[in-house]
Amino acid sequence: MVVRTSSSPSTAAEALSALRNAPPLVQCITNAVVTNFTANALLALGASPAMCDIPGEAGMFAGVAGGVLVNLGTPTAEQREAAREAVAVGTPWVLDPVAVGALPVRTALAHELLEAGPAIVRGNASEILALAGAGAGGRGVDSTDTPDAALDAARALAVRTGGTVAVSGAVDLIVDADRTARVPGGSDLLTRVTGGGCALGAAMAALLPGAAPFDAAVTASAIWAVASERAAAVAAGPGSFAVAFLDALAAIDPADLDGRVAA
Amino acid sequence: MVVRTSSSPSTAAEALSALRNAPPLVQCITNAVVTNFTANALLALGASPAMCDIPGEAGMFAGVAGGVLVNLGTPTAEQREAAREAVAVGTPWVLDPVAVGALPVRTALAHELLEAGPAIVRGNASEILALAGAGAGGRGVDSTDTPDAALDAARALAVRTGGTVAVSGAVDLIVDADRTARVPGGSDLLTRVTGGGCALGAAMAALLPGAAPFDAAVTASAIWAVASERAAAVAAGPGSFAVAFLDALAAIDPADLDGRVAA
Amino acid sequence: MVVRTSSSPSTAAEALSALRNAPPLVQCITNAVVTNFTANALLALGASPAMCDIPGEAGMFAGVAGGVLVNLGTPTAEQREAAREAVAVGTPWVLDPVAVGALPVRTALAHELLEAGPAIVRGNASEILALAGAGAGGRGVDSTDTPDAALDAARALAVRTGGTVAVSGAVDLIVDADRTARVPGGSDLLTRVTGGGCALGAAMAALLPGAAPFDAAVTASAIWAVASERAAAVAAGPGSFAVAFLDALAAIDPADLDGRVAA
Numbered sequence: 001m002v003v004r005t006s007s008s009p010s011t012a013a014e015a016l017s018a019l020r021n022a023p024p025l026v027q028c029i030t031n032a033v034v035t036n037f038t039a040n041a042l043l044a045l046g047a048s049p050a051m052c053d054i055p056g057e058a059g060m061f062a063g064v065a066g067g068v069l070v071n072l073g074t075p076t077a078e079q080r081e082a083a084r085e086a087v088a089v090g091t092p093w094v095l096d097p098v099a100v101g102a103l104p105v106r107t108a109l110a111h112e113l114l115e116a117g118p119a120i121v122r123g124n125a126s127e128i129l130a131l132a133g134a135g136a137g138g139r140g141v142d143s144t145d146t147p148d149a150a151l152d153a154a155r156a157l158a159v160r161t162g163g164t165v166a167v168s169g170a171v172d173l174i175v176d177a178d179r180t181a182r183v184p185g186g187s188d189l190l191t192r193v194t195g196g197g198c199a200l201g202a203a204m205a206a207l208l209p210g211a212a213p214f215d216a217a218v219t220a221s222a223i224w225a226v227a228s229e230r231a232a233a234v235a236a237g238p239g240s241f242a243v244a245f246l247d248a249l250a251a252i253d254p255a256d257l258d259g260r261v262a263a
Numbered sequence: 264m265v266v267r268t269s270s271s272p273s274t275a276a277e278a279l280s281a282l283r284n285a286p287p288l289v290q291c292i293t294n295a296v297v298t299n300f301t302a303n304a305l306l307a308l309g310a311s312p313a314m315c316d317i318p319g320e321a322g323m324f325a326g327v328a329g330g331v332l333v334n335l336g337t338p339t340a341e342q343r344e345a346a347r348e349a350v351a352v353g354t355p356w357v358l359d360p361v362a363v364g365a366l367p368v369r370t371a372l373a374h375e376l377l378e379a380g381p382a383i384v385r386g387n388a389s390e391i392l393a394l395a396g397a398g399a400g401g402r403g404v405d406s407t408d409t410p411d412a413a414l415d416a417a418r419a420l421a422v423r424t425g426g427t428v429a430v431s432g433a434v435d436l437i438v439d440a441d442r443t444a445r446v447p448g449g450s451d452l453l454t455r456v457t458g459g460g461c462a463l464g465a466a467m468a469a470l471l472p473g474a475a476p477f478d479a480a481v482t483a484s485a486i487w488a489v490a491s492e493r494a495a496a497v498a499a500g501p502g503s504f505a506v507a508f509l510d511a512l513a514a515i516d517p518a519d520l521d522g523r524v525a526a
Numbered sequence: 527m528v529v530r531t532s533s534s535p536s537t538a539a540e541a542l543s544a545l546r547n548a549p550p551l552v553q554c555i556t557n558a559v560v561t562n563f564t565a566n567a568l569l570a571l572g573a574s575p576a577m578c579d580i581p582g583e584a585g586m587f588a589g590v591a592g593g594v595l596v597n598l599g600t601p602t603a604e605q606r607e608a609a610r611e612a613v614a615v616g617t618p619w620v621l622d623p624v625a626v627g628a629l630p631v632r633t634a635l636a637h638e639l640l641e642a643g644p645a646i647v648r649g650n651a652s653e654i655l656a657l658a659g660a661g662a663g664g665r666g667v668d669s670t671d672t673p674d675a676a677l678d679a680a681r682a683l684a685v686r687t688g689g690t691v692a693v694s695g696a697v698d699l700i701v702d703a704d705r706t707a708r709v710p711g712g713s714d715l716l717t718r719v720t721g722g723g724c725a726l727g728a729a730m731a732a733l734l735p736g737a738a739p740f741d742a743a744v745t746a747s748a749i750w751a752v753a754s755e756r757a758a759a760v761a762a763g764p765g766s767f768a769v770a771f772l773d774a775l776a777a778i779d780p781a782d783l784d785g786r787v788a789a
Contacts, residue, residue, distance in 0.1 A: 033561040033577050035296040039457035044501045049457065050362070051296050051337055057366040064365075074577055076604055078339055099576070102590075103583040192776065194565035194575065238570045239772025246502025250455065298559040302720035307764045312720065313625070314559050314600055320629040327628075341602055509765025513718065 011211070012261060013254035015219040018210025020046045020254075024066035026206045027091075029053040029083050031073025031098065034195030037242070038069075041199035044249035045223070047206035054078065059085030066209030068093035069202045070113060072106040080109055092119040092208040096201040101130030114161060119213040121157060122166040122201040125150040132157040147173035151180075164213040166204065168197050172221040176214045182262045183218065185225035187232035189241040196245075200224050222260035227252055274474070275524060276517035278482040281473025283309045283517075287329035289469045290354075292316040292346050294336025294361065297458030300505070301332075304462035307512035308486070310469035317341065322348030329472030331356035332465045333376060335369040343372055355382040355471040359464040364393030377424060382476040384420060385429040385464040388413040395420040410436035414443075427476040429467065431460050435484040439477045445525045446481065448488035450495035452504040459508075463487050485523040490515055537737075538787060539780035541745040544736025546572045546780075550592035552732045553617075555579040555609050557599025557624065560721030563768070564595075567725035570775035571749070573732035580604065585611030592735030594619035595728045596639060598632040606635055618645040618734040622727040627656030640687060645739040647683060648692040648727040651676040658683040673699035677706075690739040692730065694723050698747040702740045708788045709744065711751035713758035715767040722771075726750050748786040753778055 025048045030038055035051055042049035052061040055078055062068045068091050070083045087093055095118035097110040110131060114121075121131065125145035132153035147169035154165040158176045167173040172183040190196040200220055207216035227248035235241035288311045293301055298314055305312035315324040318341055325331045331354050333346045350356055358381035360373040373394060377384075384394065388408035395416035410432035417428040421439045430436040435446040453459040463483055470479035490511035498504035551574045556564055561577055568575035578587040581604055588594045594617050596609045613619055621644035623636040636657060640647075649657065651671035658679035673695035680691040680701045693699040698709040716722040726746055733742035753774035761767035 031577070032295055032558055033565050036299055036457060036562055039296050040501065040505070043455045043457060051294070052362070052366065054338060054366075054368050056368045061366060075580060076339075076602075099578070103578065103580075103587060105580050105582045192569045194562060194569060235773075236770075237773025237776040238566065239769040239776075242566070242772075243502040243506055243769055244499075246505075247498075247500030250500040250502075295558055299562055299720060302559050303764065303768070306718045306720060314557070315625070315629065317601060317629075317631050319631045324629060339602075506765040506769055507762075509768075510761075510763025513763040513765075 010258070011215050012219040012222050012257040015207050015211035015215050016223065016252070016254040016257060019207055022210065023048050024206050024209040025050060025064065026067050026069065026202060027052055027061050027065040027086065028069040028071070028202055028205070029058060029079055029086055030069060030071035030198060030202070033073060034198040037195040038199045038202045040246055041249060042202055042206055044246045045203060045206060049202070053082040055081040055085060058082035059089050062086040062091050063089045065091055067091065067205035069096065069205040070094070071096040071098060071198050071201060072100065072110055073098040073198065075106050075109060083109065083113060087113055087116040087118070092213065094118060094120045094122055094201050094205040094208070096122050096198060097127050097131050098198070100127050117161055118163055119208055120164045120166060120204050120217050121161065122168065122204060122217070124168050124197065128157060128165060128167050129153045147171060151175070164217045166217040166221065168200065174214065174217045174221060179214055181218045183221040183225055183260060184262060185229055185260065187228040189232050189235060189238055190224070190228045190245070192238035193242045193245070218261055219257065222257045223249070223252060225260055226256050273521070274478050275482040275485045275520040278470050278474035278478050279486065279515070279517040279520060282470055285473065286311050287469050287472045288313060288327065289330050289332065289465060290315055290324050290328040290349065291332040291334070291465050291468070292321060292342055292349055293332060293334035293461060293465070296336060297461040300458040301462045301465045303509055304512060305465055305469055307509045308466060308469060312465070316345040318344040318348060321345035322352050325349040325354050326352045328354055330354065330468035330470070332359065332468040333357070334359040334361060334461050334464060335363065335373055336361040336461065338369050338372060346372065346376060350376055350379040355476065357381060357383045357385055357464050357468040357471070359385050359461060360390050360394050361461070363390050380424055381426055382471055383427045383429060383467050383480050384424065385431065385467060385480070387431050387460065391420065391428060391430050392416045410434060414438070427480045429480040429484065431463065437477065437480045437484060442477055444481045446484040446488055446523060447525060448492055448523065450491040452495050452498060452501055453487070453491045453508070455501035456505045456508070481524055482520065485520045486512070486515060488523055489519050536784070537741050538745040538748050538783040541733050541737035541741050542749065542778070542780040542783060545733055548736065549574050550732050550735045551576060551590065552593050552595065552728060553578055553587050553591040553612065554595040554597070554728055554731070555584060555605055555612055556595060556597035556724060556728070559599060560724040563721040564725045564728045566772055567775060568728055568732055570772045571729060571732060575728070579608040581607040581611060584608035585615050588612040588617050589615045591617055593617065593731035595622065595731040596620070597622040597624060597724055597727060598626065598636055599624040599724065601632050601635060609635065609639060613639055613642040613644070618739065620644060620646045620648055620727050620731040620734070622648050622724060623653050623657050624724070626653050643687055644689055645734055646690045646692060646730050646743050647687065648694065648730060648743070650694050650723065654683065654691060654693050655679045673697060677701070690743045692743040692747065694726065700740065700743045700747060705740055707744045709747040709751055709786060710788060711755055711786065713754040715758050715761060715764055716750070716754045716771070718764035719768045719771070744787055745783065748783045749775070749778060751786055752782050
């Protein structure tokens with residue numbers, strides 16, 4: 001398999017510029033813990049979030065949104081039905097299979113939704129391994145594996161979906177069928193704020209209207225790395241980090257993303 | 264139609280003083296994205312929030328609350344039933360018809376609830392136009408119209424409900440059957456924080472026990488304008504703005520509202 | 527009845543050290559208003575939160591968690607079923623009977639769950655009085671009684687469950703069948719942030735894997751007192767207090783708890 005180099009730095013800058021120039025409507029069907037932080041992260045970044053997760057509305061709304069996020073963190077019966085509606089309409093979408101593997105309701109749903117072809121699957125290494133059938137899943141929302149340990153599983157999953165797979169960790173790993181990118185940097189403090197990864201998936205969905213899935217995933221990861229570092233530089237702890245992270249998302253400039261992506 | 268001038272500045276100060284002197288219990292049936300921010304805004308302001316949205320409890324709790332908010336942002340089946348219970352008991356209540364118009368479940372519910380006579384309807388211009396039957400609704404939670412474009416629709420809606428209609432925007436517009444007030448000021452940063460408008464509706468509900476609906480709506484809008492300006496003056500971005508906004512709500516003094524309301 | 531003195535100061539320090547040395551997985555079935563703040567408080571403290579409240583998963587997840595929280599603030603039908611599953615598996619758990627007493631759905635559930643023997647019951651005085659059958663409940667989430675007014679009720683409840691009962695207030699009161707501890711200090715600002723008490727219950731659950739229930743309850747209360755005081759010292763209002771409180775939870779050292787517990 002020929003592994004091409006990552007998307008160029010300018011691709012990331014262009015993807016963020018596209019979002020800022022045409023603020024996308026992003027429909028998020030996401031878990032109860034992170035709805036607020038996810039919406040605020042999207043607003044800070046320049047996108048327009050909506051959380052329409054009611055059966056009978058979710059599919060309709062997905063049709064007018066530019067990108068859709070389906071996050072399986074707390075999948076109530078209504079959310080499961082809403083997710084099925086939303087992925088059926090053809091808008092590019094991101095699957096975040098939170099804690100997939102050991103827990104049967106979300107695991108069954110994740111495999112069902114996977115057939116609808118997510119543009120991007122984003123998770124931690126344990127989740128990607130479990131979804132690809134190569135592991136048993138981590139400890140709930142925590143990964144017990146590193147992104148590179150999930151490289152083969154991520155590639156296999158990408159081949160299967162025809163899309164991109166993003167594995168979050170100390171160095172984010174993004175793959176599609178024949179490309180690999182790594183995004184280093186960021187801050188450990190992001191792991192002390194709930195929803196840091198969930199909101200990253202939402203940011204990927206926000207970039208889908210203006211960028212190819214691989215580039216959207218790489219760009220969102222680079223944005224997260226830059227914003228995390230800037231927030232950590234001024235934070236006194238995880239509380240002030242979360243606040244500064246939102247400020248940093250709003251202040252980030254496309255040029256700030258240059259040089260953040262490695263092959 | 265005779266359009267009287269707005270409520271006097273001292274009316275707003277008196278309404279806030281009444282809230283502070285007798286902290287109201289405010290029942291909020293609201294969307295999953297903004298429950299936390301709404302409760303914190305009410306606590307900061309000096310009210311006592313509760314979010315009792317379970318069928319079999321919601322009506323009972325509305326009966327002991329001083330004001331009720333029904334926000335249709337994420338109306339699950341249980342919330343829809345709880346909302347019906349809550350508006351039936353006679354406590355003055357605020358309807359926030361989030362994204363009404365294009366989405367069928369909430370639109371049907373909004374029209375049904377409207378028959379129960381909300382003391383205040385609060386929304387953006389697109390929502391008010393849609394609810395009054397004069398527009399197709401905005402782009403989800405975003406308004407694509409200005410408040411003054413919704414003046415006639417707001418007046419018609421106020422005549423129909425016998426209550427007050429508040430249209431949020433760069434200059435807030437508050438009308439009832441024969442009065443009009445405008446509240447300028449505030450900060451664009453409030454539109455970068457999810458729930459800024461939703462929490463405004465909750466603040467209106469908190470003021471209902473101590474003020475007439477028109478005055479409650481005007482006062483809450485004036486409080487929002489003052490607190491937004493003060494928060495913007497110290498904020499580095501939308502994250503720190505939200506934090507400073509809550510601080511400002513707690514610090515605001517009734518006298519700060521003088522001169523904030525225009526006819 | 528012989529009332530022994532409180533747990534020693536070093537017990538609290540040891541309990542926090544145990545949490546930091548072996549970060550526990552804490553499953554929280556909690557209300558929609560405070561999920562985010564609760565998860566962030568647990569992360570700041572050093573624990574690993576998960577909010578798995580779906581029937582068919584909740585019991586399974588409780589089996590691998592080190593501690594479980596069941597908070598009845600917004601008990602949807604699915605959450606009620608999930609709570610029943612979670613308390614049946616034998617992992618030590620904390621019951622937070624929010625607003626029990628006047629509201630029938632949660633009151634019935636609280637009494638049913640009580641039979642499963644919570645390691646800790648945490649509530650305000652009105653809630654403890656109501657749950658023990660000695661009062662009619664407070665005004666929603668607000669207590670209208672002081673902790674010491676609930677001492678006898680708390681003791682009776684502790685005898686009945688065989689566990690610990692923690693009554694939150696200006697001075698926290700913790701009792702089991704034959705011991706009593708009081709934790710003074712803290713800050714009134716904590717009552718201006720939604721979820722301060724709910725997250726305290728979660729912290730108690732996080733300490734259960736490494737400490738006996740009585741010590742876990744005392745330690746969490748001492749942590750809350752120290753963190754609240756430090757946050758209040760730097761806060762400009764309730765917004766910045768909540769942020770500083772999370773920072774303080776992350777920075778707190780076991781030795782900071784010495785001398786915070788009275789008999």
